[in-house]
Amino acid sequence: MNAPWLKKLLPHPRWSVISVPYVWLLLFFAIPFLIVLKISFSTLAIAMPPYTPVLEYIDSALTLKLNLSNYLALVTDSQYFHAYISSIKIAAISTLLALLIGYPIAYVIAQMPPSSRNIWLMLVILPSWTSFLIRVYAWIGILKNNGLLNNALIGMGIIDEPLKILHTPIAAYIGIVYCYLPFMVLPLYTNLVKHDKRLLEAAYDLGAKPWKAFFKITLPLSKAGIIAGCMLVMIPAVGEFVIPELLGGPDTLMIGRVLWNEFFNNRDWPAASAVAIIMLMLLMIPILIFNRIQQREMEGRLT
Amino acid sequence: MAAEVSSGTKDPARADKVGADDYLRIVDIRKEFDGFVAVDDTTLSVRQGEIFALLGGSGCGKSTLLRCLGGFEKPTAGKIYLDDQEMNDLPPYERPINMMFQSYALFPHMTVEQNIAFGLKQDGHKRDAIARRVDEMLTIVQMTKFGKRKPHQLSGGQQQRVALARSLAKSPKLLLLDEPMGALDKKLRSQMQLELVNIIEKLGVTCVMVTHDQEEAMTMAHRIALMDSGRIRQVGTPDEIYEQPTSRFAAEFIGSVNMVNGRIEEDMADYVTIRSPKLEHLIHIGHGVSGFEGQEVSFAVRPEKLSIGKTEPTQPHNKAEGIIEDIAYFGSHSVYHVRLANGTKFMANFANMQRWASESLTWNDKVWVSWGENAGVVLTS
Ligand SMILES: Nc1ncnc2c1ncn2[C@@H]1O[C@H](COP(=O)(O)OP(=O)(O)OP(=O)(O)O)[C@@H](O)[C@H]1O
Ligand SMILES: [Mg+2]
Numbered sequence: 001m002n003a004p005w006l007k008k009l010l011p012h013p014r015w016s017v018i019s020v021p022y023v024w025l026l027l028f029f030a031i032p033f034l035i036v037l038k039i040s041f042s043t044l045a046i047a048m049p050p051y052t053p054v055l056e057y058i059d060s061a062l063t064l065k066l067n068l069s070n071y072l073a074l075v076t077d078s079q080y081f082h083a084y085i086s087s088i089k090i091a092a093i094s095t096l097l098a099l100l101i102g103y104p105i106a107y108v109i110a111q112m113p114p115s116s117r118n119i120w121l122m123l124v125i126l127p128s129w130t131s132f133l134i135r136v137y138a139w140i141g142i143l144k145n146n147g148l149l150n151n152a153l154i155g156m157g158i159i160d161e162p163l164k165i166l167h168t169p170i171a172a173y174i175g176i177v178y179c180y181l182p183f184m185v186l187p188l189y190t191n192l193v194k195h196d197k198r199l200l201e202a203a204y205d206l207g208a209k210p211w212k213a214f215f216k217i218t219l220p221l222s223k224a225g226i227i228a229g230c231m232l233v234m235i236p237a238v239g240e241f242v243i244p245e246l247l248g249g250p251d252t253l254m255i256g257r258v259l260w261n262e263f264f265n266n267r268d269w270p271a272a273s274a275v276a277i278i279m280l281m282l283l284m285i286p287i288l289i290f291n292r293i294q295q296r297e298m299e300g301r302l303t
Numbered sequence: 304m305a306a307e308v309s310s311g312t313k314d315p316a317r318a319d320k321v322g323a324d325d326y327l328r329i330v331d332i333r334k335e336f337d338g339f340v341a342v343d344d345t346t347l348s349v350r351q352g353e354i355f356a357l358l359g360g361s362g363c364g365k366s367t368l369l370r371c372l373g374g375f376e377k378p379t380a381g382k383i384y385l386d387d388q389e390m391n392d393l394p395p396y397e398r399p400i401n402m403m404f405q406s407y408a409l410f411p412h413m414t415v416e417q418n419i420a421f422g423l424k425q426d427g428h429k430r431d432a433i434a435r436r437v438d439e440m441l442t443i444v445q446m447t448k449f450g451k452r453k454p455h456q457l458s459g460g461q462q463q464r465v466a467l468a469r470s471l472a473k474s475p476k477l478l479l480l481d482e483p484m485g486a487l488d489k490k491l492r493s494q495m496q497l498e499l500v501n502i503i504e505k506l507g508v509t510c511v512m513v514t515h516d517q518e519e520a521m522t523m524a525h526r527i528a529l530m531d532s533g534r535i536r537q538v539g540t541p542d543e544i545y546e547q548p549t550s551r552f553a554a555e556f557i558g559s560v561n562m563v564n565g566r567i568e569e570d571m572a573d574y575v576t577i578r579s580p581k582l583e584h585l586i587h588i589g590h591g592v593s594g595f596e597g598q599e600v601s602f603a604v605r606p607e608k609l610s611i612g613k614t615e616p617t618q619p620h621n622k623a624e625g626i627i628e629d630i631a632y633f634g635s636h637s638v639y640h641v642r643l644a645n646g647t648k649f650m651a652n653f654a655n656m657q658r659w660a661s662e663s664l665t666w667n668d669k670v671w672v673s674w675g676e677n678a679g680v681v682l683t684s
Pocket of ligand 1: 368
């Protein structure tokens with residue numbers, strides 16, 4: 001049992017712990033990714049599954065057939081290009097709005113006495129505990145022509161005719177900002193609450209008025225929180241499908257809808273896969289930049 | 304342990320240089336936190352060009368008083384005048400006062416140069432004027448080589464120099480130091496104390512510092528205010544505070560002291576005798592004191608003012624017999640703990656002037672401690 005050769009063969013117990021996240025990533029990220037990647041290089045076929053194999057072994061010949069037409073279509077068909085641009089634009093504007101709304105919220109909570117901070121933080125997170133879909137549907141009830149908002153505004157005599165908000169880009173922005181706001185507030189709060197009050201006092205002491213001290217001290221020092229919050233909102237927002245589908249209008253073009261159309265309406269799995277892969281690549285760019293910045297800061301701290 | 308009174312660092316000619324006697328006036332300042340009195344009706348004057356220390360134990364309110372001066376706390380009552388200008392209603396960013404914070408509060412995202420330039424920029428100086436001033440400050444604190452570094456790339460002592468340069472860059476009328484040596488180790492501490500004093504004196508800036516370390520206050524300050532639970536107990540030069548404490552608190556707070564209680568037996572114009580139940584012999588004071596016969600007083604005498612020996616002194620008073628209970632060796636001197644027959648304890652310092660000296664005084668030896676007629680002080684409060 002305790003034979004040394006057996007010990008050598010079996011992995012060290014420590015390994016079993018370390019390997020858990022790697023196994024997870026392999027099973028639920030790397031393998032699905034490779035499958036999608038493979039499908040994106042195949043050709044559409046009326047079959048089950050609806051695409052041709054990439055790697056074939058026939059008559060003792062192994063053939064690898066990479067079909068690039070799915071990717072070429074993305075370049076040549078301007079519909080895709082517009083969808084990507086529009087997705088990024090909508091995600092970027094939503095992120096900016098979430099930052100403008102989330103920063104003051106996080107800032108105010110961080111300034112509160114420690115006893116009441118958690119309550120307010122809970123209030124920010126609480127809505128996330130109900131189903132995402134239900135919350136989006138609730139917004140339909142609020143924004144529709146005879147919904148809560150319009151009825152209230154008409155009731156107060158501010159407007160005579162209901163505002164058309166639902167099924168416009170504005171409704172999509174409202175939905176995205178609302179749903180992703182906690183992801184902006186939390187990293188900002190975590191950052192801001194750690195700030196040393198004496199730094200601000202030192203800035204006042206040296207003659208900086210409060211607003212100047214905020215822009216010169218607090219804002220730069222919360223950079224990491226801003227970046228983290230923006231990434232957490234921007235990345236899922238680019239691929240968002242449900243919110244623009246339910247709240248946005250026909251002109252709210254997002255890549256998630258293109259993906260859906262290719263996959264379910266056209267049953268064109270290869271094209272859908274190519275769209276997904278390119279979207280992933282686009283999202284990787286900001287992640288890599290973020291990583292680079294963090295790494296540089298870490299190195300700067302060490303030397 | 305006993306703090307050596309050292310005024311060596313301070314320029315003796317400086318007393319003549321100081322300007323207005325009440326450059327900084329603190330009048331009846333009171334600060335309450337939800338009914339808790341942190342600073343209790345305090346009045347103080349600080350001379351122009353002086354280094355003034357607020358000394359006191361933890362929680363006595365010295366930081367609070369300093370923060371009132373900086374404008375970070377609003378006094379509940381009272382007035383602060385600097386150079387005859389009332390400060391009360393000025394926010395921190397409009398006061399001609401700069402503070403060096405306890406753990407320096409350097410801006411971590413700015414280089415040393417940017418930190419020092421920060422205050423100058425707020426005043427809207429020209430770029431090259433700021434650069435010149437920053438260079439000048441870096442030279443003064445000997446940090447010219449480190450201008451491009453970030454604070455976290457500096458040692459504690461270097462950070463302190465930067466903090467000092469930053470708070471001096473705007474040539475404030477008043478410099479505030481909050482526990483300036485708090486973050487430094489002991490060795491660096493004594494070195495930086497001298498350096499700090501040199502720089503502050505060179506620039507001639509008026510300075511109020513806060514410390515709980517009596518040695519630090521004694522080495523750095525021209526005058527010390529001793530604080531206790533929100534009140535000032537005594538103000539004076541380091542040697543006044545050490546040699547002429549006016550209260551039991553002051554005598555016990557600074558250095559170590561032997562204190563016995565007693566009653567005034569004879570109250571003459573040129574001498575006083577005190578009878579203490581703890582001592583067999585009378586205490587004889589060689590000058591008059593403001594008291595009356597029969598008054599309860601304390602007599603305090605510093606350990607280094609006591610003589611210790613095996614033979615009984617010839618004088619009829621100011622002596623006590625006991626046995627050596629403990630000896631603490633400090634290199635330059637030893638402290639003998641002598642216990643009298645009734646249990647009263649005395650500490651006597653003995654300078655180790657010869658390498659093999661010690662006159663063979665050792666544990667359990669019967670010894671006499673004695674003191675001169677002007678060695679101690681009589682305290683009535
Ligand atoms: N913001 C505040 N709210 C309530 N009480 C306070 C506040 N700041 C200080 N105090 C109280 O006032 C008293 C004096 O505090 P202060 O900070 O001035 O002490 P200190 O003399 O500087 O002591 P230390 O040497 O420990 O720093 C303390 O009892 C403290 O608890
Ligand atoms: Mg303090």
